[in-house]
Amino acid sequence: MVLIKEQIKKIDKSIVEEVVEDELLERFKSCYQCGTCTGGCPSGRRAAIRTRDVIRQALVGLDDDLLSSDLLWLCSTCYTCYERCPRDVPTTDIIIKLRNIASHRGLMKGPHLAVSKMLIETGHGVPINDEKWSNLRKSLKLTPLPPTVHSFPEAVKEVQTIIKELKFDELIAYGEEVKKKLAEEEKKRAPERIEELEAELKQLKEEAGK
Amino acid sequence: MTESSDITRDYDLYLGCVAPNRYPMIEASTVQVFKKLGINLHDMKGASCCPAPGVFRSFDIPTWRAIASRNITIAEQDRRDIAVMCNGCFGTLLEANHLMNSHPDQRTETNAILEKVGRQFEGTVKVRHIIDILYNDVGPKAISDMVIQPLRGVKAAVHYGCHLLKPSETRPWGKDENPTFFDDIVEASGAESIDYKDKFMCCGAGGGVRAAIKDVSMDFTREKLSNMKDAGVDIIVDCCPFCHLQFDLGQVEVKAMFGEEYRFPVIYISQLLGLAMGISPYDLGLIATKDKPPGTPPFIPTEPFVKKVVEGM
Amino acid sequence: MVETKDKIGAVEAPGWKPYILGIFCNWCSYAGADGAGTARMQRPAVLRIIRVMCSGRVEPEFVFRGLKNGADGVLVSTCHPGDCHYVTGNYKTFRKAPLISKFLEQMGINPKRFRLTNVSASEGAELTEIIEDFVEELHEIGPSPFKNKKE
Amino acid sequence: MVNSDEEPRIGVYICDCGVNIAGVLDNDELREYAATLPNVVKSERYKFMCSEIGQKLIQEDIENGEINRVVVAACSPRMHENTFRKATREAGLNEFLFEQANIREHDSWVHMRQQDDAQSIAQDIVRMAVAKASKLEPLEVMKVEVKPSALVIGAGIAGINVAKDLGDQGFDVTLVEKTPTIGGHMAQLDKTFPTMDCSACIITPEMVEVGNHPNINILNYAEVTKVDGFVGNFKVEITKKPHYVDQEACTGCGGCSDVCPVITGNEFDEGMKERKAIYLPFPQAVPNKFTIDMDHCIKCELCKDECEPDAINFDDKPKKIEKEFGTIIVTTGYKAFDPSDYTPYGFGRFPNVITGLQMERELSSFGPTVGKPVRPSDGKAPHSIAFFQCVGSRSFQPGMNNYCSRVCCMYAMKQARQYKEKHPEAEIYILYMDIRAFGKGYEEFYEIAAREYGINFIRGRAAEVFENPENNNIIIRAEDTLLKRPIELEVDMVVLSVGLEAQEDATVISRLLNVSQTADGFFMEAHPKLRPIDTLSDGIFVAGVAQGPKDIPDTVAQAKGAASGAASLMAQGEVEIEPYFSVINNALCSSCLSCVDLCPYTAISYDKLANLVTINKALCKGCGTCTAACPCNAITQNHFKVSQIMAMIDTAIPTR
Numbered sequence A: 001m002v003l004i005k006e007q008i009k010k011i012d013k014s015i016v017e018e019v020v021e022d023e024l025l026e027r028f029k030s031c032y033q034c035g036t037c038t039g040g041c042p043s044g045r046r047a048a049i050r051t052r053d054v055i056r057q058a059l060v061g062l063d064d065d066l067l068s069s070d071l072l073w074l075c076s077t078c079y080t081c082y083e084r085c086p087r088d089v090p091t092t093d094i095i096i097k098l099r100n101i102a103s104h105r106g107l108m109k110g111p112h113l114a115v116s117k118m119l120i121e122t123g124h125g126v127p128i129n130d131e132k133w134s135n136l137r138k139s140l141k142l143t144p145l146p147p148t149v150h151s152f153p154e155a156v157k158e159v160q161t162i163i164k165e166l167k168f169d170e171l172i173a174y175g176e177e178v179k180k181k182l183a184e185e186e187k188k189r190a191p192e193r194i195e196e197l198e199a200e201l202k203q204l205k206e207e208a209g210k
Numbered sequence B: 001m002t003e004s005s006d007i008t009r010d011y012d013l014y015l016g017c018v019a020p021n022r023y024p025m026i027e028a029s030t031v032q033v034f035k036k037l038g039i040n041l042h043d044m045k046g047a048s049c050c051p052a053p054g055v056f057r058s059f060d061i062p063t064w065r066a067i068a069s070r071n072i073t074i075a076e077q078d079r080r081d082i083a084v085m086c087n088g089c090f091g092t093l094l095e096a097n098h099l100m101n102s103h104p105d106q107r108t109e110t111n112a113i114l115e116k117v118g119r120q121f122e123g124t125v126k127v128r129h130i131i132d133i134l135y136n137d138v139g140p141k142a143i144s145d146m147v148i149q150p151l152r153g154v155k156a157a158v159h160y161g162c163h164l165l166k167p168s169e170t171r172p173w174g175k176d177e178n179p180t181f182f183d184d185i186v187e188a189s190g191a192e193s194i195d196y197k198d199k200f201m202c203c204g205a206g207g208g209v210r211a212a213i214k215d216v217s218m219d220f221t222r223e224k225l226s227n228m229k230d231a232g233v234d235i236i237v238d239c240c241p242f243c244h245l246q247f248d249l250g251q252v253e254v255k256a257m258f259g260e261e262y263r264f265p266v267i268y269i270s271q272l273l274g275l276a277m278g279i280s281p282y283d284l285g286l287i288a289t290k291d292k293p294p295g296t297p298p299f300i301p302t303e304p305f306v307k308k309v310v311e312g313m
Numbered sequence C: 001m002v003e004t005k006d007k008i009g010a011v012e013a014p015g016w017k018p019y020i021l022g023i024f025c026n027w028c029s030y031a032g033a034d035g036a037g038t039a040r041m042q043r044p045a046v047l048r049i050i051r052v053m054c055s056g057r058v059e060p061e062f063v064f065r066g067l068k069n070g071a072d073g074v075l076v077s078t079c080h081p082g083d084c085h086y087v088t089g090n091y092k093t094f095r096k097a098p099l100i101s102k103f104l105e106q107m108g109i110n111p112k113r114f115r116l117t118n119v120s121a122s123e124g125a126e127l128t129e130i131i132e133d134f135v136e137e138l139h140e141i142g143p144s145p146f147k148n149k150k151e
Numbered sequence D: 001m002v003n004s005d006e007e008p009r010i011g012v013y014i015c016d017c018g019v020n021i022a023g024v025l026d027n028d029e030l031r032e033y034a035a036t037l038p039n040v041v042k043s044e045r046y047k048f049m050c051s052e053i054g055q056k057l058i059q060e061d062i063e064n065g066e067i068n069r070v071v072v073a074a075c076s077p078r079m080h081e082n083t084f085r086k087a088t089r090e091a092g093l094n095e096f097l098f099e100q101a102n103i104r105e106h107d108s109w110v111h112m113r114q115q116d117d118a119q120s121i122a123q124d125i126v127r128m129a130v131a132k133a134s135k136l137e138p139l140e141v142m143k144v145e146v147k148p149s150a151l152v153i154g155a156g157i158a159g160i161n162v163a164k165d166l167g168d169q170g171f172d173v174t175l176v177e178k179t180p181t182i183g184g185h186m187a188q189l190d191k192t193f194p195t196m197d198c199s200a201c202i203i204t205p206e207m208v209e210v211g212n213h214p215n216i217n218i219l220n221y222a223e224v225t226k227v228d229g230f231v232g233n234f235k236v237e238i239t240k241k242p243h244y245v246d247q248e249a250c251t252g253c254g255g256c257s258d259v260c261p262v263i264t265g266n267e268f269d270e271g272m273k274e275r276k277a278i279y280l281p282f283p284q285a286v287p288n289k290f291t292i293d294m295d296h297c298i299k300c301e302l303c304k305d306e307c308e309p310d311a312i313n314f315d316d317k318p319k320k321i322e323k324e325f326g327t328i329i330v331t332t333g334y335k336a337f338d339p340s341d342y343t344p345y346g347f348g349r350f351p352n353v354i355t356g357l358q359m360e361r362e363l364s365s366f367g368p369t370v371g372k373p374v375r376p377s378d379g380k381a382p383h384s385i386a387f388f389q390c391v392g393s394r395s396f397q398p399g400m401n402n403y404c405s406r407v408c409c410m411y412a413m414k415q416a417r418q419y420k421e422k423h424p425e426a427e428i429y430i431l432y433m434d435i436r437a438f439g440k441g442y443e444e445f446y447e448i449a450a451r452e453y454g455i456n457f458i459r460g461r462a463a464e465v466f467e468n469p470e471n472n473n474i475i476i477r478a479e480d481t482l483l484k485r486p487i488e489l490e491v492d493m494v495v496l497s498v499g500l501e502a503q504e505d506a507t508v509i510s511r512l513l514n515v516s517q518t519a520d521g522f523f524m525e526a527h528p529k530l531r532p533i534d535t536l537s538d539g540i541f542v543a544g545v546a547q548g549p550k551d552i553p554d555t556v557a558q559a560k561g562a563a564s565g566a567a568s569l570m571a572q573g574e575v576e577i578e579p580y581f582s583v584i585n586n587a588l589c590s591s592c593l594s595c596v597d598l599c600p601y602t603a604i605s606y607d608k609l610a611n612l613v614t615i616n617k618a619l620c621k622g623c624g625t626c627t628a629a630c631p632c633n634a635i636t637q638n639h640f641k642v643s644q645i646m647a648m649i650d651t652a653i654p655t656r
């Protein structure tokens, strides 16, 4: 049983400050919760994201719930909401900023960590990692490797230097660590929770028996 | 072709990741079509991932901006504007270019990083989607003048994709929720653009959704496919390799996940125009050669489309 | 009431705050400045405003004397073209402005120290921006060469 | 009266304005500082200088002979200059020996977090004011006659009320209306909230009354094309557009219209009904005379043959009418927002999306559907209707307005209730963000709409609509923000509650009359609270939606206020104007004539015989342009003399 009391949260403006560090995002404080964003959101029509609610949660600082949930990652960055917001709130950019904040807390999704590692290793998010792709290129009379980083090892180095300078590699490594830790905790917590539930059930039964 | 002399005829072709590494027919057909139009696309040597606007920008904006700016500096050294084939790459390079040009603080910050690899962002080049070049420089009229095999009777579902149009303040078409410029280019080939419900809806691939939350991503695609089916189209035409992948491979995935079967050939705009201009369908990757390795795209065969066109003649 | 002195936007003066003398027309610009006040639009504390009924009243001599007295900048502000309360007074000022700049240049004073702007009665926000921008520019130019020369 | 030769003895009075000034500035320090300035003999500080006690402080010092110049450091002179001038005058000192230092709007309010700098700016401002005060000279106010005639521009419910009130008081009123009929938007409405009385039943008798009023001259189908002069004596040119029908001869029989072969959309019915090229906008139009719309007429002359009194005149020409007026009242109303460009709502693309004003016409018993609303696609009564609120209002989207239009929540509920009365089984949805029902009886109206009428309120702004191709129904996408759920709602018809915006030609009127517009395009009042119907141009008033969105009760209240403002000016018969005019010292004048062409009011004339350049005080408006331009320094502008302005410039920079 979840006690209502656990849901009562204090309003915390710190995340608002973090978002509006980028002055371009400041307008988000003027959101009047009209729901135009959610109403046209193709993701919200099939999944749990409510764009307006994401903005709202960020505005009142319910960051823990928001940042660790899937919600932020359900946005396809289609910018439909962004175009229509009557208050000129840069909705999609806010979601992207919130994802940055989540990422810096180590809350990235597994596949995203994987694709980031590709970028770090090869300079491509989607690299040629199998001979069949080169062969496909050849079948179209193209060079086996495109004239991108794939053909210029020193260019890969450049990309890697930039990544190191900005500590993006550390961010990814940190994300993986957090991911592992969370999984372990989950595993550890699960039996406890079951015990708890059983105890609750027992107590309820006893009460009912009285 | 009516030569308009005042347009830019040399571009650096920015490839991105998906086009060269998964759907090289997009790269091959674009180069050929542009050559026919008298526009030279040059290699942009050592370009990396753009990096993707919905993914890497979501993780760390400074990294995203720096890598994007590095790509732009390559074109700056070549002194050529950038032509882009992908909506995502367009979004990243255009936005990054815009931010770097209009926000001196961000420029200073990023240039300090670029300095470590011996580069500086100068703000001297434009970033243009090939659709922008095709529509605004070449023009549908000039394109249709070059058509020798009109794709008459072909009913196309045109998919614009999101980042081609939005955010509109930096896009060349301005704010318009019902644009027709892409349809005009498609129709220049002789094909008919069919209106379908939620035409401007996202394909579901972007924003890292495809990678992380596959079922939601595929449900977008399924809805679009179903709307296209209701409208009675023959093919899907797009202008983005990632949308292309989402529709092509996506039809296989939609079948696996939802049990719904669609078999729309997915055609990239330059494949469509190339065919109409008489370029060999083999060269455009519309008909698989015997060298095509197994397990590579297209996953929905495009031969039936070519057949229909040729028979329709 | 806020006790601490705070930075205002991007224009925290490093070391010195420019001194700007404003000559504003009564109907648009002065009203605009009042509007900025009513809306509590915070701006750098640099501006003192002299009110004239119309910018047409502004004599080049006012600008020269202001700068000579040590003002770092003089801002003359009028209604927008076509909006002058006296129909065309501001046009006459627009015509005078290039002459003033030219004269300043000949005198060896940076003509950027003199600015002519249009601020309507509803444009408190624009005024605030103009001031911020002027301050930024004056920071680039540096303090008035006449500063403290006046006895 | 004080002798201006006397040495200046200045009293400086620093106002706290509660915490508005004293919360930022150290007013004790400022008072001490002021006392050190040249010629200052008295320096005081008080909580509210504009209060009676504050004014008394000044008056006592004047009466005691302690001071002969007054400086009040307080708010903007645009706020209280008149207050303090009056106090100065009443105490026996010439009121132009007063100077106000603005340390509130220009200092304490805009430098709230920079107290040290604000303090030194306050010192500068006070020092400059004191310097000017030392140089001030006494002036006599000028009095000009105010003609007892008023020009009312725009004949909606606002203009009609102004005209009626002024006419009743015996003033000569000219009511100019752009369209062929008076009545404005209210004539288009069916019923009016919150009382639900019939709009036509209220306005048509008023229209007729104005039409027959002995003191009111209606100039319909006319526009103001030129305005000269000043308060009391405006010279106005009005251009009456050609009706191509002799308005005296026409009997309003309508025979012409019956035979006219040209059919076009009727503006009055928002294009929902047709009219002929020769037309009356609506049956109750005042004046009840026909007009030919030459944009559509094909000159077949069938009407001419039909017209018994031979009223048709294809050679009709625009007529210019010139007249002088003591006061002008602007009541040009509004234009409803046009949603055609907002593609997500499909207006213009989907027939079953209409505007609130179109719905209003449909609900009207003399409208296109005789009071039984139908959907345009098939002429059937809709079973379900959704109203979209805030269309064009409260939005930063390009082409939309930032403000709340104040009437659309109420009219949507009104229309919903009216439809429900006719079709109790109908399903009505109102998609809103906030319901703004703030007038007397409005909240009750809202409550009844929900409880008694069962109207469904959905809190969420519509995001986009589609048409169901099978039945032309409209499918709406929105979020029910209270349920946190996206919804899809299929309805038979959508009504867009469009907002009100400034008339397209408001800028033209603004320029003609020299009346400013606020950023939203409506005319600017002299003060939002204290002078909401005056403009900054003396003798010109504004009322109704022309000043900002409002409903009929507020419009009428404002119209009555404007009428009373104009009446009191005209009743006095004369008005004081500030003596800021310029004067030529002919001893210095070289007759270069530079000034003559510069004066926008042609107040300067040159007498060739006498070789004398002179300024007509009554025409001079005191801009000072000539003063600034005279190469011989022969011209001085009262109250803005070179010596006075230079005194400020020379003391502007602190000599610390």
Ligand SMILES: Cc1cc2nc3c(=O)[nH]c(=O)nc-3n(C[C@H](O)[C@H](O)[C@H](O)COP(=O)(O)OP(=O)(O)OC[C@H]3O[C@@H](n4cnc5c(N)ncnc54)[C@H](O)[C@@H]3O)c2cc1C
Pocket: D153, D154, D155, D156, D157, D158, D159, D176, D177, D178, D179, D182, D183, D184, D185, D186, D189, D191, D192, D193, D194, D222, D223, D224, D331, D332, D333, D334, D335, D336, D356, D357, D360, D407, D411, D414, D503, D505, D509, D543, D544, D545, D546, D550, D551, D552, D553, D555
């Ligand atoms: C759909 C709808 C329903 C409404 N329902 C209600 C309701 O139920 N109750 C309520 O209280 N309010 C209602 N309102 C608001 C109401 O319409 C206004 O409050 C009222 O009509 C304002 O009157 P007005 O005289 O200021 O302006 P208008 O009615 O706009 O009159 C202005 C007049 O000036 C004329 N004009 C304009 N420019 C010029 C010019 N340059 N020269 C000469 N003449 C000119 C115009 O032709 C017009 O005749 C509703 C509004 C709408 C849009």
Ligand SMILES: Cc1cc2nc3c(=O)[nH]c(=O)nc-3n(C[C@H](O)[C@H](O)[C@H](O)COP(=O)(O)OP(=O)(O)OC[C@H]3O[C@@H](n4cnc5c(N)ncnc54)[C@H](O)[C@@H]3O)c2cc1C
Pocket: none
């Ligand atoms: C907390 C608060 C904040 C507000 N803030 C704002 C704001 O920021 N902006 C704004 O526009 N409005 C504001 N208002 C509203 C504003 O106060 C009123 O609109 C305004 O004061 C109304 O003025 P009034 O003259 O009608 O009434 P009142 O101010 O109430 O004056 C009525 C006078 O009549 C006297 N009186 C009463 N009965 C009799 C009698 N029988 N005989 C003789 N005299 C009598 C009373 O003593 C009083 O002096 C605010 C209101 C409140 C409550």
Ligand code: SF4
Pocket: A030, A031, A032, A033, A034, A035, A036, A037, A038, A051, A052, A055, A084, A085, A086, A087, A088, A089, A091
């Ligand atoms: S559309 Fe804009 S204002 Fe409306 S809820 Fe979304 S973010 Fe807020």
Ligand code: SF4
Pocket: A037, A040, A041, A042, A043, A044, A051, A074, A075, A076, A077, A078, A079, A080, A081, A082, A091, A092
């Ligand atoms: S950008 Fe994201 S939140 Fe906005 S509509 Fe698209 S998917 Fe939804």
Ligand code: SF4
Pocket: D015, D016, D017, D018, D020, D047, D048, D049, D050, D051, D074, D075, D076, D079, D080, D104
């Ligand atoms: S005089 Fe002006 S500043 Fe002083 S109390 Fe009155 S309003 Fe406030």
Ligand code: SF4
Pocket: D245, D249, D250, D251, D252, D253, D254, D255, D256, D257, D290, D306, D307, D308, D309, D310, D311, D312
């Ligand atoms: S113009 Fe002639 S026919 Fe027409 S209404 Fe007037 S009198 Fe009748």
Ligand code: SF4
Pocket: D256, D259, D260, D261, D262, D276, D277, D278, D292, D293, D296, D297, D298, D299, D300, D301, D302, D303, D304
């Ligand atoms: S002349 Fe014009 S107004 Fe008269 S009947 Fe013919 S079309 Fe109609």
Ligand code: SF4
Pocket: D389, D390, D391, D393, D394, D403, D404, D405, D406, D407, D408, D409, D410, D434, D435, D436, D497, D499
């Ligand atoms: S009155 Fe209601 S519908 Fe109209 S703008 Fe205001 S809130 Fe929106």
Ligand code: SF4
Pocket: D584, D588, D589, D590, D591, D592, D593, D594, D595, D596, D613, D629, D630, D631, D632, D633, D634, D635
């Ligand atoms: S400008 Fe001066 S000198 Fe020339 S005519 Fe006018 S008053 Fe005389």
Ligand code: SF4
Pocket: D581, D582, D598, D599, D600, D601, D602, D603, D604, D615, D619, D620, D621, D622, D623, D624, D625, D626, D627, D637
């Ligand atoms: S001050 Fe001079 S220019 Fe201005 S109105 Fe008077 S006479 Fe004309």
